[in-house]
Amino acid sequence: MSDNELSLEKILAGSDADKNQPTDYQAGFAAVIGRPNVGKSTIMNELLGQKLSITSHKPQTTRHRIHGIYTTQEHQIIYVDTPGMHLGGEKSINDYMNRTANSAFADVDVILFVVEAGRWTKEDEAVAKKLKGIDTPVVVLMNKIDNYKNKEDLFPFMQKVGESVTMDTLIPISAYKKSGLDLIKKEVLKYLPHQEKIFPEEYITDRSQRFLAAEIIREKLMRTLGEEVPYGSTVEIEQFKYDEEEGRWLINALILVERKGQKQIVIGKKGELIKQMGIQARKDLIALLDGRVHLELWVKVKENWSDDARALASLGYDDNYSS
């Protein structure tokens, strides 16, 4: 984590002093968990009213935890988005939960367990099992109820969830139709401690804009290439600065792939794909930064770079496509 990013630990440590002060203000953390593709990112975006976490029809797009922060005069809710859990059976879900349980759940005030209306899988079961051993209150968000015209058809599913999850409440929602979202906030507030703001008011997320820029580019990579996205590819922001003279943001991003053939896939015929990605990413960056943006996307092959973090420092540039 770079210096200009606030670390959760630092902030929590700094907020201890306020904890014993009597106050009407409420502030705290809500973890959003669930198997891939249930709609966690979509819900987060709706709750926060801004595009912070990336969504895609592909599972596994949320690789980082993002703390989206919703601040009002009365309360501050910090949503902790968790990465999609790896498919591949109960074992990997278990491994994931073991790792996550210690970090993501320990400091939160409430857990929002997102499930998909009408679809209860082994992975959901594995999550439910893990939650049994956790003291933190659990609220189940049954998302995608818009897929059901007749809500009564969901009763057996709800009963199944009720039997499997030790929970405090179940809220039926549709992130698409924006229904049930106010209920989530109300429910979360039941569990937030009375304490002063943890983050300064102007913080929408504790991730820097630089980080969000990389997320946007990664999203375009996934949207453009779909199943073709090279395994292990990643995005590094090489330059991120506002040029006062030019009156625009100058952003250079590096898409790192592991093999030469993968580079060609990302670039596309005559650079068509990377150009499209650049155009789309630039549009979102303009919205994010609220200003003009000059974006350069580069693709670089570095064999086994992911195994050797030090190699990242010595990377040069290859192809350059700007938009």
Ligand SMILES: Nc1nc2c(ncn2[C@@H]2O[C@H](COP(=O)(O)OP(=O)(O)OP(=O)(O)O)[C@@H](O)[C@H]2O)c(=O)[nH]1
């Ligand atoms: N019908 C319907 N589809 C939804 C709803 N919410 C999300 N989706 C869709 O479900 C898919 C997955 O949504 P995401 O928000 O990316 O899911 P996620 O749980 O964050 O997935 P990971 O990032 O892989 O963990 C996308 O195609 C969404 O458009 C909803 O309320 N109704």
